[in-house]
Amino acid sequence: xIQIPDIANATPIQILFCVLSVITLATAFLTIYSKKPMxxxxxxxxxxxxxxxxxxxxNAQFLALVNLIVYIGAIxxxxxxxxxLMNLNKENEVHKPRITxxxxxxxxxxxxxVLIAMFMNSKPIxxxxxxxxxxxxxxxxxxxxxxxxxxxxxxxxxxxxxxxxMIGAVLLSKxxxxxx
Amino acid sequence: xxxxxxxxxxxxILVVFGVTMLMxxxxxxxxxxxxxxxxxxxxPNRAGWGGLFQPLADGLKLFAKEEFAPNxxxxxxxxxxxxxxxxxxxxxxxxIPWGDRLHLFGRDILLQATDxxxxxxxxxxxxxxxxxxxxxxxxxxxxxxxxxxxIRAASQMVSYEVAMGLSIVALLMMTGTLSLKEISExxxxxxxxxxxxxxxxxxxxxxxxxxxxxxxxDLAECETELIGGYHTEYSSMRMGFYLxxxxxxxxxxxxxxxxxxxxxxxxxxxxxxxxxxxxxxxNIIGIGALFVKxxxxxxxxxxxxxxxPRFRYDQLMHLGWRILIPLxxxxxxxxxVVILRGEIFAYLGW
Numbered sequence: 001x002i003q004i005p006d007i008a009n010a011t012p013i014q015i016l017f018c019v020l021s022v023i024t025l026a027t028a029f030l031t032i033y034s035k036k037p038m039x040x041x042x043x044x045x046x047x048x049x050x051x052x053x054x055x056x057x058x059n060a061q062f063l064a065l066v067n068l069i070v071y072i073g074a075i076x077x078x079x080x081x082x083x084x085l086m087n088l089n090k091e092n093e094v095h096k097p098r099i100t101x102x103x104x105x106x107x108x109x110x111x112x113x114v115l116i117a118m119f120m121n122s123k124p125i126x127x128x129x130x131x132x133x134x135x136x137x138x139x140x141x142x143x144x145x146x147x148x149x150x151x152x153x154x155x156x157x158x159x160x161x162x163x164x165x166m167i168g169a170v171l172l173s174k175x176x177x178x179x180x
Numbered sequence: 181x182x183x184x185x186x187x188x189x190x191x192x193i194l195v196v197f198g199v200t201m202l203m204x205x206x207x208x209x210x211x212x213x214x215x216x217x218x219x220x221x222x223x224p225n226r227a228g229w230g231g232l233f234q235p236l237a238d239g240l241k242l243f244a245k246e247e248f249a250p251n252x253x254x255x256x257x258x259x260x261x262x263x264x265x266x267x268x269x270x271x272x273x274x275x276i277p278w279g280d281r282l283h284l285f286g287r288d289i290l291l292q293a294t295d296x297x298x299x300x301x302x303x304x305x306x307x308x309x310x311x312x313x314x315x316x317x318x319x320x321x322x323x324x325x326x327x328x329x330x331i332r333a334a335s336q337m338v339s340y341e342v343a344m345g346l347s348i349v350a351l352l353m354m355t356g357t358l359s360l361k362e363i364s365e366x367x368x369x370x371x372x373x374x375x376x377x378x379x380x381x382x383x384x385x386x387x388x389x390x391x392x393x394x395x396x397x398d399l400a401e402c403e404t405e406l407i408g409g410y411h412t413e414y415s416s417m418r419m420g421f422y423l424x425x426x427x428x429x430x431x432x433x434x435x436x437x438x439x440x441x442x443x444x445x446x447x448x449x450x451x452x453x454x455x456x457x458x459x460x461x462x463n464i465i466g467i468g469a470l471f472v473k474x475x476x477x478x479x480x481x482x483x484x485x486x487x488x489p490r491f492r493y494d495q496l497m498h499l500g501w502r503i504l505i506p507l508x509x510x511x512x513x514x515x516x517v518v519i520l521r522g523e524i525f526a527y528l529g530w
Contacts, residue, residue: 069301074338081331084331
């Protein structure tokens with residue numbers, strides 16, 4: 001059942017949520033729509049920032065700040081580097097083969113599947129039948145204990161994945177040097 | 181939320197804002213005086229006693245200058261750049277505990293804008309956003325020197341953020357909290373973290389120099405190579421904003437150094453003063469102690485600037501990636517072993 005919000009009696013949190021949602025959706029749309037690569041990147045930065053704001057509304061301070069540090073402080077900066085250093089004009093844009101477009105569509109459909117599965121799984125939590133009384137999820141102590149006890153195995157797998165990616169990145173940059 | 185709470189916090193925020201601006205303003209004066217002292221000159225001495233009105237005169241001059249904008253297709257980004265730099269420089273002061281608490285008008289007033297339990301992460305987050313001010317401004321200037329300056333600044337800040345974060349991890353393993361208020365409280369009575377984590381302090385100090393783009397790491401505005409770096413095309417108060425943001429950053433990073441490693445507002449005999457002369461006086465002296473410490477750091481920044489020559493860019497990257505990061509990882513491992521020594525000895529059967 002979708003509840004239609006009462007605009008006249010909206011709480012400040014609801015107003016904030018609406019404003020943030022508008023910013024998130026508008027900048028996400030502009031990221032795809034804008035023709036200039038630099039502007040795309042900056043819209044994406046604003047989009048990530050407003051997502052951090054959403055996390056703050058959910059009382060997830062740690063998640064909000066990690067999102068800020070990782071996505072805005074590291075990934076988008078590197079993205080800007082690439083855009084600044086490469087000559088991304090319309091003329092020297094490579095023609096994308098059909099298989100790439102097909103791949104993109106398949107990946108998009110798979111992503112939708114994952115998202116649907118995620119929302120289905122999170123439904124009991126959103127309905128309020130999930131018991132969170134007495135748990136302080138703002139506290140990073142609770143989060144740390146949860147990650148290293150209950151979710152130990154996925155956590156370690158994720159760290160191994162990151163390590164592999166890091167070694168791969170170093171290897172790629174080294175290889176280029178040898179070829180020169 | 182009651183209205184007194186909002187008024188209290190607004191007053192604290194406004195005072196912190198004013199003090200940051202004042203300190204940044206007088207840092208420019210102090211920088212010129214320190215430089216003059218180190219080079220056996222007099223320095224500014226015309227406006228007011230000892231040139232004390234010099235920053236006001238400088239500000240007035242910057243406001244009166246013509247605002248020149250280069251021929252760039254990105255006028256908006258060109259204008260936004262200095263604003264981002266300034267805003268992020270001021271935002272970090274929100275989580276710093278300037279003192280413990282004052283008992284005024286029948287209520288305890290915390291001398292901190294907000295005490296979130298991820299305070300240090302907040303600082304890192306804002307610092308990493310601060311890169312955008314320089315990067316966007318330098319790129320929108322439509323000038324190759326500005327672009328190179330911006331890229332240098334950004335890559336330097338991103339590289340040194342890694343070492344900075346890792347150096348703090350060792351400290352956090354010891355304190356067990358990310359809240360700056362709790363870290364300050366733990367250092368009561370000369371239990372300053374600098375005595376327990378000297379390597380961590382040293383790495384953090386070096387990274388703070390790189391993060392604020394100060395000499396010996398001010399390659400972003402290396403005059404001999406890049407004219408003025410990322411603010412080559414800026415004039416009037418927009419350039420003033422960039423320079424001002426640098427001094428505000430210097431002030432904030434000095435404060436963070438003092439809070440994390442030099443006991444924050446704690447000073448020897450604080451509990452004695454609180455018992456005999458009252459809590460308010462003890463905490464006012466505490467604020468004074470914090471300011472003495474951070475002014476010491478600001479002086480250190482200037483001392484280094486006028487003593488050590490600039491690094492070469494590859495030397496800077498070498499220092500960051502190959503020396504500071506491994507050193508901080510070793511520091512983390514040593515800290516871990518020391519914290520778990522009881523368990524390790526028990527396991528080995530000693």
